Amino acid sequence: MSGVGLDEIDRGLLQALQIDGRVAFSAVAEILGVSDQTVARRYRALRAGGAVHVRGTTWPEAVGQEVWLVRVQCAPEAAGALSRSLARRPDTSWVLEMSGGAEILSMLRIGPASTALAQLPRTPRLTGVSAHCVLYTFCGGAVSPLVKHGPLTTAQCAVLPSPATAPDRDRAVLSDQDQALLDALAEDGRAGYRALAAVTGWSQTSVRRRLAELRRTSVVYFDIDFDAAMLGLRSLASLWLMVEPGALSAAGEALAAHPEVSFAAATTGPANLYASVQCRDTKALYAYLTGPVAQLPGIRSVETAPATRTIKQVGRPQEGGPARRMPRQRP
DSSP states (O other): OOOSSOOHHHHHHHHHHHHOTTOOHHHHHHHHTSOHHHHHHHHHHHHHTTSEEEEEEEOGGGGTOEEEEEEEEEOGGGHHHHHHHHHTSTTEEEEEEEGGGTEEEEEEEEOTTOOGGGGSOOOTTEEEEEEEEEEEEEEOTTOOHHHHHOSOOHHHHHTSOOOOOOOOSSOOOOOHHHHHHHHHHHHOTTOOHHHHHHHHSSOHHHHHHHHHHHHHTTSEEEEEEEOGGGGTOOEEEEEEEEEOGGGHHHHHHHHHHSTTEEEEEEESSSSOEEEEEEESSHHHHHHHIIIIITTSTTEEEEEEEEEEEEEEETTEEOOOOBSOOOOOSOO
16 A cells, blocks of 8 residues: 555555554654654654644543444534534544434443433434444554555564553553543653653653553553545545344454455444544445455445544544544544
8 A cells, every 4th residue: 555645654654653653753763764854853743733633542441431432423514513412422432424314423431330322412403323342353553554454574673562452351440640641642652751751740660650550450551643635545435234143253254354444343222343444535435345345244234334534532632634544443
């Protein structure tokens, strides 16, 4: 996959950042065979242009939350107001307008006592709502297309830590200072230790030690909000697949290996497998649907919904432009 307007240095930097959002530019420079100043300059240019933003986020399991995909059907003229209303909610990780505005798709993080689903916007122009709990994630989180298709070799990637994985333990116990640290990282995943010490009241050494512990125990990981058009991906869509229960795991694992898939998960509801896909154009999307998707085991039906506008991504509201950013991660 070749980038549009990106060279090997840019793409290598993005891949390294997706693997480790706080990687030292000196380490990236050594991997890429360029100077530290070159890497820092490239990152500043990408960030200043709004193409890249590194954010720290928590695994839902680590903070006692569940992930839900919520589909809202509405009159197209109401889509703008409804999607902006959803984007303002702190419990929405991303919000997309789909199918020309006839549907809004969002991801919510909710706790066991949450009433979020009962508090969705109410309007006569809303024609339907369905909510689907994410039961198991096959592809997503800290692994994105930047990791799948970047230019770094296996040996180069081995220099960096492995992408974070979801925790397999009970909810973490977080202090007020921990929450302040996580809030700061959500705004800027590459914030310096001095800035993080200022918001937590800890010393820089304590911040460094606590952040390392939160990462080691899979409480926090780092993700990149990036413009998919930079990778030449302009046709973004959601797939809702009905799969025979006995073939669900095999179909999900197969989806996760597809280069077009940025997020795949088993869900509740009539469609038990969901995927976010990114393709070069509509012809490539058609080829993907009639090729790799059609060959998945146990497939009974596939519903495709093209993304029209990105309203919120990686927890951060967008300007509502064309859907160039497609959700891939758990929030």
